Amino acid sequence: MPELPEAEYMVRRLAQYAGDAVIIRTRILRRGYPAPRRAAGRVASYGRRAKNVLLHLDTGHTLRVQLGMTGHIYWIENAKHPPQFTRVLFELAGGSAIAFEDSRVFGSIEIHPTTRLDEVFADYGPEPLDPAFHWQHLRGRAARLSLPIKQFLLDQSRLAGLGNIWAAESLFGAKIHPEQSVSGLSDDDWRRLHSAIRRALTRAIANTFKVTEHPEDFPGADLVWLNVYGREEKPCRRCRAPIVRTVQAGRATYFCPRCQPL
DNA sequence: TCGATCCTGTAG
DNA sequence: CTACAGGATCGA
DSSP states (O other): OOOHHHHHHHHHHHHHHSTTOEEEEEEEOSTTOSSOSSOOEEEEEEEEETTEEEEEETTSOEEEEEOTTTEEEEEESOTTSOOTTEEEEEEETTSOEEEEEETTOOOEEEEESOOOHHHHTTTOOOOTTOTTOOHHHHHHHTTTOOSBHHHHHHOTTTSSSOOHHHHHHHHHHHTOOTTOBGGGOOHHHHHHHHHHHHHHHHHHHHHHHHHHHOGGGSTTOSSOOOSSTTOTTSBOTTTOOBOEEEEETTEEEEEOTTTSOO
16 A cells, blocks of 8 residues: 555654654564564654655664555554564564554565665665755656656656656646656656656645544545546546556556547 | 566455 | 556566
8 A cells, every 4th residue: 555645654653653662672473574683772763765664773773664565564552462464563662562564575674774864775766755856856867768757757766755656646747648758758848747746745645644534534535536546447537538547567557648648 | 678576465 | 266456676
């Protein structure tokens, strides 16, 4: 499930519930799961980079949680009863814990001997919601490339933080076809794409909080409001043309053929 | 730059 | 039962 908005939600919820956590023991609950076997220390702060959840320890180490497809990390009151698919359990002083669930086992946790994000994420592109992120960064990182824009957006080393859902939604917002080659994008395209990405993510974070904190106010909608993702054959909310689903580099892609012409 | 692949749950 | 899943890496 998790993309950037859910990662952001998990971070804020951890800070709220497990604020002063002191990790006294780390337990790997599945043999061979990629995670540090003996991480310990007080959690000085929580953070996020792209789709990663970060725990900064007062030892100067950073725990980088890659959520994969099914990762969830959250505070639980009783360390003795971790949820079913917990792969890593950080036991805290006082008997509670931080549980990392990952049913599909695509995630991982790394420990880095630094708190500097530019070191932990040396190979990552710009953070889409960073105020310093501008459309020229996108254009610059696409220079001399000729791959489809959708694949460009999913490559964390070019732009860090978009997953399959928000790449599709951002392209819809910018009215750009997912197969469009980056070499053919105009400055105006890059500008629209830049602002569509920020709008989509900002709105998605707000929706994630609303829906998760007050599910009763959104009956039947456990997800945020989407324009194209998962809406194959359904009418485009903008022009009523049926949404098309294709496969690009092995991933499902959704778009409106009328609003996003090639 | 691509397809295959890691592994498990859920929906049809 | 089969198809599919919101991620990322690896080898050809």
